[in-house]
Amino acid sequence: MTDATRRIGSFVHWREWDGEIIAYNDRTGDTHHFADLSAWLFVRLARGALSDTAIAAAVATEVELPAAIDQGAVIARTLALFTRLDLLVSQHQVEAA
Numbered sequence: 750m751t752d753a754t755r756r757i758g759s760f761v762h763w764r765e766w767d768g769e770i771i772a773y774n775d776r777t778g779d780t781h782h783f784a785d786l787s788a789w790l791f792v793r794l795a796r797g798a799l800s801d802t803a804i805a806a807a808v809a810t811e812v813e814l815p816a817a818i819d820q821g822a823v824i825a826r827t828l829a830l831f832t833r834l835d836l837l838v839s840q841h842q843v844e845a846a
Contacts, residue, residue, distance in 0.1 A: 754840035755828075756798040761836050763795060777835055786812060787827050794831070798840050801828075 757763075763772040770783040770791045783791050789812060793799060799807070804824055814820055831837050 752801050754798050754800045755794065755837045756840075757791060757795040757831075757836055758838040761795070763791070765792065772836065774835060779834065781834055781836075786814075786823060787830065790824070790827050791831070791836075794837070804828075 757772075758776075760775040761772050762775060763770055765788070768784070768788055770781075770788040772781045772783065772791065773779075774781070786808075790804065790808075793804070793807065801824070805821065808814070808820055808824060814823065828837070
């Protein structure tokens with residue numbers, strides 16, 4: 750992981766039901782469903798920009814993952830998914846807007 754700071758873009762409209770997220774990307778027209786850790790992380794990134802370090806610290810204190818799970822790898826895969834789906838903006842992009 751890098752220590753990039755990013756958040757969910759303002760072009761993503763979302764709702765939460767029973768801990769699951771439905772998100773509509775206004776840029777792409779795609780709708781996505783997230784549950785479990787991806788839903789938890791989505792909500793935190795929608796509330797505000799976080800660095801990778803802050804994400805890792807929050808997961809360590811707020812999320813109970815099985816001991817066999819590599820926390821860093823799970824976070825990296827989830828952030829990579831959000832990036833592929835064009836849901837994230839970097840802090841640099843946020844400040845430029």
